[in-house]
Amino acid sequence: MERNHQIYPVMALACLIYLASAAFAQAQTSAWSGEGWETDFSQSSIDLSEIISGGPPRDGIPSIDNPRFESADAITDIDGREPVIQFPIEGDSRAYPLRVLIWHEIVNDVVDSVPVAVTYCPLCNAAIVFDRRLDGQTLEFGTTGKLRHSDLIMYDRTTQSWWQQFSGDAVVGALTGRDLKKMPSRIVSFEKFRQDNPSGQVLVPNDPNFRRYGDNPYQNYDTAERPFLFQGELPDDIAAMAHVVVVDTGAEPIIVSLERVRKSAYERNGYTVSYQDGVASALDAHSIEQGRDIGTVVVTKDGADIVHDLTFAFVAHVFYPDVPIIQ
Known part of the structure; x- marks a missing residue:
């Protein structure tokens, strides 16, 4: 019986990659447990290696619980x-x-x-x-x-x-x-x-002196060439930091660039995405009130407001890689 000896190196490499990945995941979850997490890390729907530290510890960016x-x-x-x-x-x-x-x-x-x-x-x-x-x-x-x-x-x-x-x-x-x-x-x-x-x-703010409210700690971020702390694949047909509208349809989302919507309202399958100017970007100038105008969008269907998000192209691409961004 003939055997394909070329397959063995491939299988060996695959085994090594699997073992290395498993070892990395175990080391990562051990480190997280060492931080005091009681999360059940044996259950996940993603590759845990995609999770990285943003810098602050748990609750280092404190939620507002008594607004x-x-x-x-x-x-x-x-x-x-x-x-x-x-x-x-x-x-x-x-x-x-x-x-x-x-x-x-x-x-x-x-x-x-x-x-x-x-x-x-x-x-x-x-x-x-x-x-x-x-x-x-x-x-x-x-x-x-x-x-x-x-x-x-x-x-x-x-x-x-x-x-x-x-x-x-x-x-x-x-x-x-x-x-x-x-x-x-x-x-x-x-x-x-x-x-x-x-x-x-x-x-x-509960305490107006707790942070520099009104300042933008991400100055010039929304005009940067690349996103910060991002390890995924960037889109190749639109700038990574271009603003796009992601419309939640309950199935495959509609994703349309803000520049397209600025020219005229976009309509598809009963959904209407329209643009209004007069809103400053929170991620542009040092002082938010001086941020460039990126406006806002209104998304409706049959007169009802629809869940949507005005985000960056790289975000839409990494979470919905198979959905084209309409430009």
């Missing part, structure tokens, strides 16, 4: 062009200024009796609101100090499972594979929010 608010018409220290996350979009709206979230990344809040996590990852410019309820319990989220694809990895303080902020799914731990429900929100200028909601509630 304070003031009426919009009483706020005097936020420039009208500064970006805020408006949630909910209809009704009794609240504003979460990026000047605060850029330093905290997560706000655990309750809005209209619904526990929500209002999140912002500066390295991905991803502002997403999640329903914190899962299986009848309410989760509270903090920052792990870890990144995957330059995106914030959150953790819940109940099971210490690790959650990917951009996708809202648990990627490590007992809740691996579970998803948080995303809720429609919108980035608008503070002036727009105040005009529409003069008595609307605006998030303010």
Whole structure:
């Protein structure tokens, strides 16, 4: 019986790669356990080698767990062009200024009796609101100090499972594979929010001297050539840091460049993506109020607001590599 002797070196190499990967994963999880994590690292949906340290330790970027608010018409220290996350979009709206979230990344809040996590990852410019309820319990989220694809990895303080902020799914731990429900929100200028909601509630720092609120610690980031702390593949047909809109359709997302939407509204399968100027980038100038205008987008279907995110092209590409970016 003939044997293909050429296959043996290939098999040997594959075995060595597997053993090296397994050894690396074991060393990595041992190191994380040494940091005090009680996460079940035997359960994961990703390659653990994709997770890297972002620098700060767990909760080194502290979430806001007891948020304070003031009426919009009483706020005097936020420039009208500064970006805020408006949630909910209809009704009794609240504003979460990026000047605060850029330093905290997560706000655990309750809005209209619904526990929500209002999140912002500066390295991905991803502002997403999640329903914190899962299986009848309410989760509270903090920052792990870890990144995957330059995106914030959150953790819940109940099971210490690790959650990917951009996708809202648990990627490590007992809740691996579970998803948080995303809720429609919108980035608008503070002036727009105040005009529409003069008595609307605006998030303010618990301690105004805790951080340099109003300053951008990522100066010139959104015009850089490459993302920070990113190890994945960059798109080859659009600049890595170009802004794109990712529309959550419940199936394959629609991804369209901001430059395309600036020219005219984009419509597809009943979804409409339109652009409005007048909103400063939180990731451009040293002072957020002086950031270049990147505007905001409005995404609707049949008149209803749709979950979407205004992020960077490299983020859309690494999380949805098979979905083309419409330009």
